Amino acid sequence: xxxxxxNKNFDNYVSTETIDGEIATLNLGPTHPAxxxxxxNVLKVDGERIxxxxxxxGYIHRAFEKLAERRPYNQITPITDRLNYCSSPINNMxxxxxxxxxxGIEVPKKVDYMRVIIMELARIADHLVCNSVIGxxxxxxxxxxxxxxxxxxxxxxxxxxxxARLTTNIGRIGGFEREFSPEFMRKLNKxxxxxxxxxxxxxxxxxxxxxxMDRVIGAGPxxxxxxxxxxxxxxxxxxxxxxxxxRVMNPYSSYGDFEFDIPIGKDGDTYDRFMVRQEEIQQSLNxxxxxxxxxxEGLHHANVPGYYLPEKQDVYNSMExxxxxxxxxxxxxxxxxxxVYHSVEGANGELGFYLVSDGGRTPYRLHFxxxxxIYYQAYPEMIQGSLLxxxxxxxxxxxxxxxxxxx
Amino acid sequence: MAxxxxxxxxxxxxxxxxxxxxxxxxxxGMLTVEVSAEKAAEVAEWLRDHDRLTMNFLTDLCGVHYxxxxxxxxxxxxxxxxxxxxxxxxxxxxxxxxNPQVPTLTGVYASANWMERETFDFYGIQFQGHPDLRRILNxxxxxxxxxxxxxxxxxxxxxxxxxxxxxx
Numbered sequence: 001x002x003x004x005x006x007n008k009n010f011d012n013y014v015s016t017e018t019i020d021g022e023i024a025t026l027n028l029g030p031t032h033p034a035x036x037x038x039x040x041n042v043l044k045v046d047g048e049r050i051x052x053x054x055x056x057x058g059y060i061h062r063a064f065e066k067l068a069e070r071r072p073y074n075q076i077t078p079i080t081d082r083l084n085y086c087s088s089p090i091n092n093m094x095x096x097x098x099x100x101x102x103x104g105i106e107v108p109k110k111v112d113y114m115r116v117i118i119m120e121l122a123r124i125a126d127h128l129v130c131n132s133v134i135g136x137x138x139x140x141x142x143x144x145x146x147x148x149x150x151x152x153x154x155x156x157x158x159x160x161x162x163x164a165r166l167t168t169n170i171g172r173i174g175g176f177e178r179e180f181s182p183e184f185m186r187k188l189n190k191x192x193x194x195x196x197x198x199x200x201x202x203x204x205x206x207x208x209x210x211x212x213m214d215r216v217i218g219a220g221p222x223x224x225x226x227x228x229x230x231x232x233x234x235x236x237x238x239x240x241x242x243x244x245x246x247r248v249m250n251p252y253s254s255y256g257d258f259e260f261d262i263p264i265g266k267d268g269d270t271y272d273r274f275m276v277r278q279e280e281i282q283q284s285l286n287x288x289x290x291x292x293x294x295x296x297e298g299l300h301h302a303n304v305p306g307y308y309l310p311e312k313q314d315v316y317n318s319m320e321x322x323x324x325x326x327x328x329x330x331x332x333x334x335x336x337x338x339x340v341y342h343s344v345e346g347a348n349g350e351l352g353f354y355l356v357s358d359g360g361r362t363p364y365r366l367h368f369x370x371x372x373x374i375y376y377q378a379y380p381e382m383i384q385g386s387l388l389x390x391x392x393x394x395x396x397x398x399x400x401x402x403x404x405x406x407x
Numbered sequence: 408m409a410x411x412x413x414x415x416x417x418x419x420x421x422x423x424x425x426x427x428x429x430x431x432x433x434x435x436g437m438l439t440v441e442v443s444a445e446k447a448a449e450v451a452e453w454l455r456d457h458d459r460l461t462m463n464f465l466t467d468l469c470g471v472h473y474x475x476x477x478x479x480x481x482x483x484x485x486x487x488x489x490x491x492x493x494x495x496x497x498x499x500x501x502x503x504x505x506n507p508q509v510p511t512l513t514g515v516y517a518s519a520n521w522m523e524r525e526t527f528d529f530y531g532i533q534f535q536g537h538p539d540l541r542r543i544l545n546x547x548x549x550x551x552x553x554x555x556x557x558x559x560x561x562x563x564x565x566x567x568x569x570x571x572x573x574x575x
Contacts, residue, residue, distance in 0.1 A: 008522070058542075058544035066553060069560065069562065102435075175432075228463060230518050338435065341486055352467055369466060374521065
């Protein structure tokens with residue numbers, strides 16, 4: 001047990017000394033039960049200590065950027081679902097806002113608030129998965145089963161809005177398909193009422209649990225300087241002590257209207273990443289409550305018939321809706337020529353969309369700035385010298401999502 | 408102290424790099440500066456270390472292909488972000504498709520490593536000085552760079568579909 005950190009002295013903990021000089025090669029992945037997703041790491045290990053690691057990515061690459069060059073704008077939303085599939089609504093809305101920025105569409109305040117509610121729900125779902133999986137990897141399966149019931153409730157809320165659960169394709173360019181239904185509001189209020197107690201149980205299972213703390217404190221630390229150089233964003237960067245959050249830095253979707261705190265960590269280790277996410281869940285609840293209380297009156301979509309897909313009912317019954325539906329689906333609506341970069345605070349970092357339009361029905365070039373693709377390259381450095389079991393923890397606490405990693 | 412804005416950034420870049428600043432435009436509030444390819448890394452490092460601009464973060468790095476832009480077909484697009492000033496800047500560097508060479512940013516930002524590998528993978532841009540320029544998302548045996556415009560997504564010999572009716 002001498003290898004466990006004493007007083008957070010990482011220098012003792014992270015060492016590259018060999019134990020008996022024998023180095024073995026261990027192929028961790030691509031499908032390994034301990035890595036949640038398709039990741040391959042070829043490790044050089046000395047006993048259980050990792051000397052070197054070589055990650056291979058791209059196992060589920062689906063060429064989204066190429067696909068997007070053939071698809072009309074509204075058909076790209078389902079592609080974005082499959083980036084970070086733990087929080088698809090954030091991706092969907094990030095993309096919709098990018099197109100709105102390009103086309104100069106102003107959405108009503110109500111749409112902003114509705115989006116905020118859904119994006120924060122998605123953030124809670126994503127963080128719940130990530131944090132409970134850290135628990136699983138330390139051997140505490142109970143918390144995972146607790147919060148998955150709660151995540152299920154969030155998915156039911158998504159289902160209430162758009163009919164889908166995981167790959168949501170939620171919202172449209174210009175707003176939403178329909179208003180929040182009374183049933184949705186009932187479920188949401190029930191969730192807001194019941195969730196904090198359940199979450200408190202999960203929190204008390206792990207947060208101050210001595211065994212858990214001993215296990216995760218000091219595992220996979222990163223300094224703020226290295227984190228910035230490696231392009232860290234989101235909770236992982238904030239765990240290292242940098243208070244960068246796009247919701248505050250470049251407020252989109254009326255985030256400026258809400259009061260919330262940005263939790264930051266100190267050491268950038270697994271425990272700090274866990275704690276930052278725990279606190280962000282609380283802050284997200286806070287934001288949802290504020291958005292519900294301050295929900296403005298108005299329409300659930302912008303008045304832009306050229307971009308906003310009309311309701312199916314109207315398509316059958318009204319001439320204008322039919323015409324616009326046809327024009328949107330056929331890609332006949334004019335879109336400005338230009339380049340735009342828009343980013344949103346995804347559940348695991350800055351999710352950016354760089355869109356180049358030549359005025360055609362499809363993007364000329366669309367690049368997704370996928371946060372975990374960029375920060376996963378720090379993984380070999382973070383696990384060098386640590387134990388294999390800590391490497392697994394580090395990966396799950398970094399919230400690397402295979403779909404986003406490989407685009 | 409003057410506020411950090413597009414005029415200031417452009418003036419500073421021009422006074423430092425002179426003729427290597429090939430052009431600039433402003434779109435949706437973001438300044439885009441085109442610099443000559445061989446200066447790309449130098450510009451990035453200068454932007455990062457500039458005491459007023461402090462572009463401390465490489466947000467994004469990606470490739471782009473304009474087949475009609477003869478001699479400058481392939482481009483690398485950098486997005487820099489200054490967290491102190493909350494100021495974003497886009498820098499482009501173009502190179503010819505016959506000799507696609509751009510200096511690497513790996514010495515300036517560790518994050519450039521995989522982003523440049525991705526750009527190499529999809530566009531075949533050779534990043535000079537990159538420590539490990541291999542394909543990253545596609546398989547190593549692939550002998551072309553799929554995001555270039557000459558590779559159509561669909562089989563172009565198809566006759567059952569007429570794209571003239573679909574805008575493109």
